[in-house]
Amino acid sequence: MENSDTEMGAAPENEMGAFYIYEAPVRLWHWINAASILVLAGTGLLIAHPLPSVMGEASHHFVMGDIRFAHFISAWLFGGGFLIRILWSFFGNKYSRELFHLPLKDGSWWRSLGFEVRWNLFLEKRARKYYGHNPMAQLVMFTFFLLGTLLMILTGGALYAEALGGGSWADHLFGWVTPLVGQPQDLRTLHHLGMWIILVFVVGHIYMAIREDIVGRQTSVSTMISGYRIFRK
Amino acid sequence: MSETVYEVMRSQGITRRSFLKFCSVMAAGMSLGPAYVYDIARALETRPRVPVLWLHGLECTCCSESFIRSSHPLAKDVILSMISLDYDDTLMAAAGFQAEACIDAIMEKHPGEYILAVEGNPPLNEDGMYCIVGGKPFVEQLKHVASRAKAVIAWGSCASWGCVQAAKPNPTQATPIHKVLTDHQVVKIPGCPPIAEVMTGVITYITAFGRLPDLDREGRPKMFYSQRIHDKCYRRPNFDAGQYVEHWDDEGARKGYCLYKVGCKGPVTYNACSTTGWNNGVSFPIKSGHGCIGCSEENFWDKGPFYKHLSNLDGFGIEADADTLGAVALGAAGAGVAAHALLTGLRKPGKESDDTGSKGNEKI
Amino acid sequence: MSAYETQGFRLDNSGRRVVVDPVTRIEGHLRCEVNIDNNNIIRNAVSSGTMWRGIETILKGRDPRDAWAFTQRICGVCTGVHALVSVRTVEDALGIRIPENANLIRNLMHATLYAQDHLVHFYHLHAMDWVDVPNALKADPRQTSAIAQKISRWPNSSPGYFRDIQNRLKKFVESGQLGPFTNGYWGNPSYRLPAEVNLLAVTHYLEALDFQKDIVKIQTILGGKNPHPNWLVGGVPCAINIDGDLAAGAPLNMERLNYISQIIDRTITFIDEVYIPDLVAIASYYKDWLYGAGLSSQNVLAYGEFPDRANITDPKNLLLPQGAIINGDLSTVHPVDLRNPTEIEEYVVHSWYRYPDETKGIHPWDGITEPHYILGKNTKGTPTNIQELDEDGKYSFIKAPRWNGHAMEVGPLARWVVGYALKKPEFKEPVDKLLGTLGLPVTALFSTLGRTAARGLEASWAAHKMRYFHDRLMANIRAGDTSTANTDKWEPSTWPREAKGVGFGEAPRGALAHWIRIKETRIENYQAVVPTTWNASPRDPKGQIGAYEAALLNTPLADPKQPLEILRTLHSFDPCLACSTH
Ligand code: HEM
Ligand code: HEM
């Protein structure tokens, strides 16, 4: 790879041109994932804080039922998409694997991380270029998004198992999570907290994506749309 | 000379017919099919009454009180015909050393055959002396009696989880019994208190079949604890419809709407209340208008407040729950982003307006 | 200190020490030690509460609206009483007024507990002190039947009925597995009932066991479960809907009210036709066993209970009386002020707690509960294997509450003595009638048996009051009032920054009050002074003894190896140790 003369993942200072980084499955997943998370957070909040009551016969309404249904549909998209995304990392290009590992043993990665921190503290003059994720993005995606997602899938699955009851498939798959995290109310609390972890990530992530586009020396948002990374001078 | 349970029941004026009826009530009480009626009958016909030593630690005795409320079987019939309640300081005639002698006698005569039933729990602080029995720490008595027991039952949330005395800051270091009797499979019957018919149902199962019921991951009998209150709650249609009690005694309260918004813990509580009901099925907390407080769950006292859906989280000041924490974190993230954006705009770093350089070479 | 005088009693611990631990057929863990002289007469008595859970400590920092649930778990036998007093405490602190219906429903639930708790105490916790169970095998069921029919209209009274029970008992005894009756003091000369009455009592032991579970269904309907029904600050959670939309799904509707009504009728019948006649029949054989007066003839205390109208704590509005009697002077009933900082104080000099200055008492609003387990230097045994306590040191987890410096007896007898002294016909007439039937003077009231009798009379009183509260509730609903909760001050944002309150009432075992301080919407301090804290109290700095210790004095033991008389007198108080120490 052409980055042998520079820090890990970073492109040479004078690298120019367009590079195909995010293949179609990654891009598709990214946007489906983003949409499902927004629906999950919205419906999740409505599960925790239901809408004002409707009056009349119970059989004429299904407000909470619909909200939960939407939560579960998007949970399937979110969870299923994540599984497929994992599978894809075995087939896709090397950038499709960045999300899943941190090259902690790689000194150059750490130096790049240091650089990015300084850059974001306005201590560096010029941005660096990266083909894939910059190390800071990678770190944040791993800790907040990846672990957050695992947390949400495991706790959400365990919550789902509660509704299906002891002995159900979901109970076999996720039932062990509950005693691990405490008891059922702890499970809820954790699932709820997990949402905030992911939402904090989303805010920072979108900001950084747009910011890189504007002040960085490479495309960002459009990369996640077209797949191409284009470097500027 | 010991008689079998059947003989004793017969001798007490119970006819064969009502004996079989009793067996079928028991089968129904344990959610077993009619095929089991004869299994139960056969079991009761061949076994002498199982000795039960019922110990009391730190507790409020509501588990005993609940037990004597059992309707099917009647507590009277359990005590006279199904088990031999050889020690229970709440009910027994003897006191002092004569009471303690009852324990020794059973441990000598029936090693490995008696059931140890524990109500309450041992405190471990102060060398166990926050609960003293016969001048010694209760925890000693507990371990001693457990040493030769065939089975150990933890009655109620005290024995199963620690319950109210183990709520923060747990000044006595009250400890659930499975953490003290680590060599034993402890059958947990949590609840504060547990439902009477659940208690007698478990006793009946063990005495009739001579084995422990199937237990879940937590050691609770699956037959009574594999579903949440919420899953069989008769107000569940209102939950799904979006019909809630918003305030006490409002229109929703009078129509029996769902209590979720006033803090019902039914969605996080495994117990049989919404199926079995309380006091012979007369009602259960939700049916009487108050949310479930989660009384059969571990540390439910520290998952409050009882009137809010979200738990308070410790160590974050007053009234902090997942949402206050989350909103603060999100607000901080938003503020950080805004400040960073502002600074970025002010400094205009590195933006050399030359972004023409696409070379078009698609390297991967 | 081998001998001294206090409160008109002479204490002498030079004689042989007899230890009873565990004291059974009570709630919780109680140890009793007495010294007997050469004639086996009790000359010194020591009552020790041997459990502590720290519920007052656990309450700190919590939401005051949750407190009822925590305090309710102080006891599952007098279930609900701490919850009731707790919601009153919080309402007092925050100035919350409850609807009339809520007051009536609370009263109905509370009276239900009185009926059930007293009934269970009499038959299942106390009866075996007077009734020789195996001796019932010697009875002639025909004679038992004759006795039963003479003293009551209760229909289960045929010779065949008693014979069946006798046979059941016989086979049970013959099985060799005596269960809870193992090692009882059967045959002790202190038992005086003829076999026929023993059989009657054993039969009703079983019947009462079956019936008590039905009484509490009223609490189940109104509070969702029993033990430990649900309560609510500001009212009650069971909303009423009689003929509106979806009334069938309402917690309290016509069907539920009828269910309650039917249980009330059966409760009145059972208590008046089984409990009371049995009590009289048994008492008539123990008329001269008049030991155990203790403090009852001197100092008794009652706070009053069952507010007739909601939100009025004035004693005139309370159906059970309020007042204190001092030095046996029945002509003066002193008022009681729970807010007065010097009237009620708790001491810990002989209790396993620490105060900055243990010579002084502390009013519960400033109460401190800091455990401190140390034994007196004359204790026999080790700190984890106590053979004999040293009552000169600390010896109990129960604090020593005092009213204007006096140790007081509380409970049914105290309430009925106060009612009697106030010459309220509701209390005076049944007492006089009972004493007349037994041919005993008023002074016989001050005894172990008097305590037991007062409880029986009160059970009947409470059962009839259940009917009264139900009728009042129906009348209110008929008048169009279906309100059950006041939520004006439900939200903590409506509360003052700091508040303090006291809630009181009468639990089955006696006067009960909780004190709270609220700061910034959380509990800053919470203190309970409980009936059994009063009665089972250890000594105070002046050496004054509590009601249990006093009542045991001067009682002869027929057989010092069989503490039957000790149990008799202790049980007459219906000890609740989980309550006393909390
Ligand atoms: C980013 C992903 C997710 C977010 C933000 C999210 C958010 C939430 C929130 C806020 C709640 C309400 C919790 C409370 O009661 O306080 C909730 C409930 C729930 N979530 Fe999720 N969730 C996510 C993923 C999932 C997944 C993957 C599942 C798996 C099936 C799932 C299943 C559930 C279930 C079963 C409930 C309880 C619903 C009920 O009891 O009615 N969630 N979720
Ligand atoms: C719920 C919302 C979102 C979530 C959870 C999310 C999550 C992610 C994740 C996990 C990746 C890494 C992809 C991979 O390596 O496979 C990523 C990349 C990216 N996302 Fe998002 N995203 C969200 C919304 C957005 C939005 C709204 C934008 C555009 C404004 C955006 C722009 C990007 C870009 C530009 C990248 C590539 C970053 C890079 O090149 O280093 N994302 N996102």
Ligand code: NFV
């Ligand atoms: N309060 C209270 Fe108590 C006490 N002492 C009451 O009757 O028993 Ni469990």
Ligand code: SF4
């Ligand atoms: S579990 Fe609850 S009901 Fe049972 S003894 Fe403990 S506090 Fe009482």
Ligand code: SF4
């Ligand atoms: S009342 Fe409670 S248990 Fe019943 S449906 Fe509502 S939340 Fe679930």
Ligand code: F3S
């Ligand atoms: S509070 Fe307890 S009694 Fe049942 S409904 Fe909830 S588990």
Ligand SMILES: [Mg+2]
């Ligand atoms: Mg106290």
